[in-house]
Amino acid sequence: MKKLVLLFSVLFALVAxxxxxxGPMQLVWxxxxxxxxxxxxxxxxxxxxxxVEIELVSVAYDSYEAKLATMISGGNAPALARVTEGHLTNYxxxxxxxxxxxxxxxxxxxxxxxDGDVVSLPMDVTANGMFVNFDLLDxxxxxxxxxxxxxxxxxxxxxxMSKLDGDDVAAPGVIDHxxxxxxxxxxxxxxxxxxxxxxxxxxxxxxxxxATQRIMDYFEEGFFDxxxxxxxxxxxxxxxxxxxGFHISGNWNVAGYQDxxxxxxxxxxxKDANRATILGGKSMAAFEGSGYEQEAKDFIAWMAQDAxxxxxCEGVPFLSPRYDAVIDFGDYEAxxxxxxxxxxxxxxxxxxxxxxxxxIVGMYPIINDWAQAVATNPDGKTALQLLQELETxxxxxxxxx
Amino acid sequence: xxxxxxxPSYLIAILIxxxxxxxxxxxxxxxxxxxxxxxxxxxxxxxxxxxxxxxIDVFQKANFLRYIGNSFFVAVSSxxxxxxxxxMAGYALSKFRFKGDKIILIIILSTIMLPLEVIMVPIYRVLxxxxxxxxxxxxxxxxxxxxxxIFLMRQYLVTIPDDLIESARIDGASEWKIFTRIxxxxxxxxxxTLAIFSFMWRWNDYIWPLIAITDMNKYTMQLAIANLNxxxxxxYNGILASATISxxxxxxxxxxxxxQFVQGTAxxxxxx
Numbered sequence: 001m002k003k004l005v006l007l008f009s010v011l012f013a014l015v016a017x018x019x020x021x022x023g024p025m026q027l028v029w030x031x032x033x034x035x036x037x038x039x040x041x042x043x044x045x046x047x048x049x050x051x052v053e054i055e056l057v058s059v060a061y062d063s064y065e066a067k068l069a070t071m072i073s074g075g076n077a078p079a080l081a082r083v084t085e086g087h088l089t090n091y092x093x094x095x096x097x098x099x100x101x102x103x104x105x106x107x108x109x110x111x112x113x114x115d116g117d118v119v120s121l122p123m124d125v126t127a128n129g130m131f132v133n134f135d136l137l138d139x140x141x142x143x144x145x146x147x148x149x150x151x152x153x154x155x156x157x158x159x160x161m162s163k164l165d166g167d168d169v170a171a172p173g174v175i176d177h178x179x180x181x182x183x184x185x186x187x188x189x190x191x192x193x194x195x196x197x198x199x200x201x202x203x204x205x206x207x208x209x210x211a212t213q214r215i216m217d218y219f220e221e222g223f224f225d226x227x228x229x230x231x232x233x234x235x236x237x238x239x240x241x242x243x244x245g246f247h248i249s250g251n252w253n254v255a256g257y258q259d260x261x262x263x264x265x266x267x268x269x270x271k272d273a274n275r276a277t278i279l280g281g282k283s284m285a286a287f288e289g290s291g292y293e294q295e296a297k298d299f300i301a302w303m304a305q306d307a308x309x310x311x312x313c314e315g316v317p318f319l320s321p322r323y324d325a326v327i328d329f330g331d332y333e334a335x336x337x338x339x340x341x342x343x344x345x346x347x348x349x350x351x352x353x354x355x356x357x358x359x360i361v362g363m364y365p366i367i368n369d370w371a372q373a374v375a376t377n378p379d380g381k382t383a384l385q386l387l388q389e390l391e392t393x394x395x396x397x398x399x400x401x
Numbered sequence: 402x403x404x405x406x407x408x409p410s411y412l413i414a415i416l417i418x419x420x421x422x423x424x425x426x427x428x429x430x431x432x433x434x435x436x437x438x439x440x441x442x443x444x445x446x447x448x449x450x451x452x453x454x455x456x457i458d459v460f461q462k463a464n465f466l467r468y469i470g471n472s473f474f475v476a477v478s479s480x481x482x483x484x485x486x487x488x489m490a491g492y493a494l495s496k497f498r499f500k501g502d503k504i505i506l507i508i509i510l511s512t513i514m515l516p517l518e519v520i521m522v523p524i525y526r527v528l529x530x531x532x533x534x535x536x537x538x539x540x541x542x543x544x545x546x547x548x549x550x551i552f553l554m555r556q557y558l559v560t561i562p563d564d565l566i567e568s569a570r571i572d573g574a575s576e577w578k579i580f581t582r583i584x585x586x587x588x589x590x591x592x593x594t595l596a597i598f599s600f601m602w603r604w605n606d607y608i609w610p611l612i613a614i615t616d617m618n619k620y621t622m623q624l625a626i627a628n629l630n631x632x633x634x635x636x637y638n639g640i641l642a643s644a645t646i647s648x649x650x651x652x653x654x655x656x657x658x659x660x661q662f663v664q665g666t667a668x669x670x671x672x673x
Binding site for chain 2: 023026028030031032033055056057058059060061062063066067070071073074075076170236237238239240241242243249250252253256259261
């Protein structure tokens, strides 16, 4: 028995001693396609140039929050992580200020902390837009815009796409079931959410009610397919089946749709009072408590250099948040030019208004819930009632902090 | 005398089997479908066009053989350790009377009520302290002693007559000999049940490996499958094919220990 106790004590001591080393510098990452591969290439290049090794930790998106949260609260924060606006909001106390680390005047889509310091390096920009199945549109003689400056109105869009009604059509189209994809339709109606940020809104205006009613009607009539389109992945999957005329989503699907067996493309989203899209994107942040704070800043400074940043955006490819970037989109040039045009056509007041939502913890889930209520309307509420509820919840969330 | 065939019972049993097996078979058959067929809004149960492309892609895109090997190593090591530790603990709590034995049992049982998510951060901190994060040991050691395993073994070992142990002691057998020569052979059914459950828990474990492992070379099968799911995209073909592959080892383990498993669950009251 004594021998057994001695053996366990030695083993325990050995295990305890192995814990004295510092682990490798880590970049926690999630991928939709080839972003991880492209970033690994840049990490290899960085190691060649500087001798600093950074381990890429690839995590499934659904579990990303759990992984990041446990690492941080478990005292093992990563040096770097790929983050969304939501992550930056949730971890605003843990991310390191990057003030003076890189030239922020060169980048759009910046995030700041309460002190006004920039807290991440924007890595890519996403924009909402519309994918169409040209084979189906041509088969049903849908008259779609072909010129650079041609844009459907929602009424003509509805009339034309309603021609898709044969046996080989499941529904005219699908829209990602996310608040992020629904809100451009409100902005297109000329409505900003906030009249005075976090105090009064424009959500109960007639224009907002009409825009919301239109979405509700589209779902009720089956013009937007409700079946299965409860999240982004499903609607993309449905569009892949070839039985939908359009898919309102975002530029991240361009690369993913390359293997589709039908002729597809990107068209401008229909307009209402004006055109509008919503910007999104991912950035890279450094965290307190990793033991590699300075090394993380050094890598971000390296990554912000024109050649390295462009190599990332071109490698995937992504729309670049760097103002002067000239990205060669290769085979995706035609599709990306439509997204760039959507961004150019969007007034800055809408982008700024959208930022007001994502800066407050809990606001985006409220908008997602609203989107679900608009699509499914389980309680038979009117558009005005749904907007009034949204208004109440957003103001409450904004003033809860 | 002619035996009466109980058709209603069989019919209900068949319906229940079909009900539970349907989604599993759907996954298996769908893994042989083309990408367009999986994406179809009017899905069929059987593939229209059978293809192995999903399986070829899974092995080409990622190092799935390595992930299967990792899962196998972790599940087997963890199961072996769990069987030894839980059997010993169960034996101690069922056959030895010492001060506080009942309180210890209650404390162990009460931890069954705690979901992993609650104790995840403390365990992770312990692993970080010992520098064990991102090691296979991080997957094997924390799972070595489980309250469910201890309870299962304790419940079974209580049924072994004390006289058997007393006789051995009178004959001069050491405690170690009693454990290895009397307790273990008599607890084969419970050990088989524990082994199957332990293997299944570790093989299907997702949350803990997600937290404990960062190096992709040490990823288990479940982590690799989850990685096929992005923010905006989901590799349905890859997920279905890899999920089908991941069922195979569990199926073999169950087939090998089937008899002992049924006997063990009946005698320990475990329902899985």
